[in-house]
Amino acid sequence: MAAKEDHTQCPMESILGQIMGPWTPYILWLLSNENSLRFGEIAARIPGISAKVLTDRLRKLEASGLIHRDYKPTVPPTVSYSLTARGAELHSVLQGLNEVAVRWDEEDKEKEGKTEIAAE
Amino acid sequence: MAAKEDHTQCPMESILGQIMGPWTPYILWLLSNENSLRFGEIAARIPGISAKVLTDRLRKLEASGLIHRDYKPTVPPTVSYSLTARGAELHSVLQGLNEVAVRWDEEDKEKEGKTEIAAE
DNA sequence: GCAAGTAGTTACCTAAAGGTAAGTAATGAG
DNA sequence: CTCATTACTTACCTTTAGGTAACTACTTGC
Numbered sequence: 001m002a003a004k005e006d007h008t009q010c011p012m013e014s015i016l017g018q019i020m021g022p023w024t025p026y027i028l029w030l031l032s033n034e035n036s037l038r039f040g041e042i043a044a045r046i047p048g049i050s051a052k053v054l055t056d057r058l059r060k061l062e063a064s065g066l067i068h069r070d071y072k073p074t075v076p077p078t079v080s081y082s083l084t085a086r087g088a089e090l091h092s093v094l095q096g097l098n099e100v101a102v103r104w105d106e107e108d109k110e111k112e113g114k115t116e117i118a119a120e
Numbered sequence: 121m122a123a124k125e126d127h128t129q130c131p132m133e134s135i136l137g138q139i140m141g142p143w144t145p146y147i148l149w150l151l152s153n154e155n156s157l158r159f160g161e162i163a164a165r166i167p168g169i170s171a172k173v174l175t176d177r178l179r180k181l182e183a184s185g186l187i188h189r190d191y192k193p194t195v196p197p198t199v200s201y202s203l204t205a206r207g208a209e210l211h212s213v214l215q216g217l218n219e220v221a222v223r224w225d226e227e228d229k230e231k232e233g234k235t236e237i238a239a240e
Numbered sequence: 241g242c243a244a245g246t247a248g249t250t251a252c253c254t255a256a257a258g259g260t261a262a263g264t265a266a267t268g269a270g
Numbered sequence: 271c272t273c274a275t276t277a278c279t280t281a282c283c284t285t286t287a288g289g290t291a292a293c294t295a296c297t298t299g300c
Contacts, residue, residue: 011225012218039277075267076276093216098132100209105131195297196246
């Protein structure tokens with residue numbers, strides 16, 4: 001598994017490697033809408049994520065240059081995250097994906113409303 | 121881990137659950153461009169994927185209604201995969217993502233060409 | 241009658257991802 | 271003097287995903 005970044009045949013693989021992963025696109029989507037969120041705020045918006053994993057995701061996104069970490073050494077530390085210019089470039093893609101998601105969600109709700117007549 | 125599809129708070133999570141995963145978006149992207157591919161052809165375009173995992177991804181995409189499986193019981197069986205109408209709705213999103221990917225790829229290549237003068 | 245070829249399936253095993261829980265720093269509140 | 275707070279980090283342990291390899295079916299070619 002140490003030979004995966006070599007065959008960067010197409011850029012698609014590269015970008016997927018950066019934004020894929022369990023909660024990663026969702027974090028980007030949150031930051032894409034709220035423009036700046038603190039660690040705890042992100043955690044609160046993603047029920048079920050652990051601090052360990054969230055930290056890991058944020059570090060990786062930061063390393064990829066997609067998000068910016070703003071650490072303020074106040075008494076209880078204040079850490080805010082926001083998209084970088086590069087990260088912001090994903091906004092339209094994420095928005096497009098969200099539109100599809102919303103559409104499918106509505107379609108599926110309609111079908112559910114018909115209580116499985118579609119079994120025919 | 122059997123309590124993850126319940127909190128379908130926002131559709132984004134739902135769609136991410138369907139198209140996320142190691143090679144999934146890439147498979148969709150391939151089918152989005154080639155309109156129909158056989159099992160072996162997909163495998164050949166994704167170096168490093170095993171038959172087991174590819175089968176798994178294809179089954180899940182089929183279960184989500186994003187791809188269509190066309191099995192022809194010829195002597196050596198011929199199985200083709202293509203996007204369903206719903207799967208095709210992802211095309212513009214994937215294309216948008218690819219555009220960003222290509223752009224970043226070019227930017228990164230430029231920077232590499234400058235051999236780290238950007239340290240300033 | 242045995243190998244080849246497609247598209248898997250299955251069993252088994254290992255590596256990595258993720259969860260939980262506890263610890264940390266610094267300070268203000270009680 | 272101790273607790274609470276924020277944003278982690280670390281250790282430990284379990285679960286899961288994924289890899290590898292072998293096996294299947296069915297017919298053709300040799």
